[in-house]
Amino acid sequence: MPIELWQGLLIPFAGTTLGAACVFYMRNHLGAVLQRGLTGFAAGVMVAASIWSLLLPAMERAADMGKWAFVPAVIGFWLGVLFLLGLDRLIPHLHRGSSEAEGMKSSLGRTTMLTLAVALHNLPEGMAVGAVYGGWLYGDSGITLSGALALSLGIAIQNFPEGAIISMPLKAEGFSKPRSFLYGMLSGAVEPVGALLTIFMAGMIVPLLPYALSFAAGAMIYVVVEELIPEMSVGKHSNVGTILFAVGFSLMMTLDVALG
Secondary structure, eight states: OOHHHHHHHHHHHHHHHHHHTHHHHOOSOOOHHHHHHHHHHHHHHHHHIIIIIIIHHHHHHTGGGGGGTHHHHHHHHHHHHHHHHHHHHHSOBOOTTOSSOBSSOOOOOHHHHHHHHHHHHHHHHHHHHHHHHHHHHTTOTTOOHHHHHHHHHHHHHHHHHHHHHHHHHHHHTTOOHHHHHHHHHHTTTHHHHHHHHHHHHHHHOGGGHHHHHHHHHHHHHHHIIIIIHHHHHSSSOTHHHHHHHHHHHHHHHHHHHHHO
16 A cells, blocks of 8 residues: 555544643643533534535535435435444443443443543544545545545544543543553544555445445534534533634634645
8 A cells, every 4th residue: 555545544543642642741631621622623623524525525426426416425424324323322332421331231441431432433533534545545536645635634633632532531530641541542543444444445346435435424423413512512611612613623624625
């Protein structure tokens, strides 16, 4: 595989790792308002990426269908939503700030289930990067390397606070710094794995790329609506999350248009 591909796949993981490393040089835990703001920022990036990097390109790929060009995007979108809904019901996980685990009954510890919740969140992001890079790798003329890099950078930027959101609270709960960092880093390891699997699938079904792009968009939107928006809106000063959502959305939109 070309070096540009490996760089694109590892950039988002690097963002999570650097964020998790905050545990080594930040003394205090993340405050509730800051966590809401960072969650809102991540949600904004994901929504903008779903639209500009995934859904619009999916419809452009299906332009030869005329007025029915929306069909692959709608079908893929719903498949992505249902896929994440299924994982949400199957995989035991615990959202930050919640006392009740979701998914199948399990004896897993709280820390493991918190990490699984973020990993479940990160999987669609890896799939999104994989779908775009897969289109570039297999010669889709509508997907440029700079456009794929824009998505990878956008995901990496929003992964930075996510890594910190995992590692910093663990340190506050009494975990050692190295262990807190490890859990934060592992939460993002699913992204390059999901990206590679998506690229492999894209190579076998290049004509279905519009479905793959919109599938990733549906999965990302599911995570935003089911997890991030409730977390950024809870408690007082929820407008911080809303404002940072707009910042993240604007940043991702700018990256995609400027570099794409």
